[in-house]
Amino acid sequence: MSxxxxxxxxxxxxxxxxxxxxxxxxxxxxxxxxxxxxxxILDEYVEILEQKASSQYYR
Numbered sequence: 001m002s003x004x005x006x007x008x009x010x011x012x013x014x015x016x017x018x019x020x021x022x023x024x025x026x027x028x029x030x031x032x033x034x035x036x037x038x039x040x041i042l043d044e045y046v047e048i049l050e051q052k053a054s055s056q057y058y059r
Contacts, residue, residue: 003034005041008048 004024006014014021027033037045 001031001033003036005036008044011045012048012052 010021013019014025016022019025024033028035
């Protein structure tokens with residue numbers, strides 16, 4: 001098992017089932033890897049995901 005840190009762009013890319021990187025997301029869900037975050041990283045995830053969600057809502 002590895003401990004990994006993902007920047008926001010990498011997180012967004014690996015979550016999509018259509019992404020070539022989706023296997024990485026699955027490895028966090030099934031325990032093969034551990035996603036390591038800090039409060040600052042979580043805050044950035046929230047900020048960027050909220051921006052993307054609101055911009056998609058208004059399209």
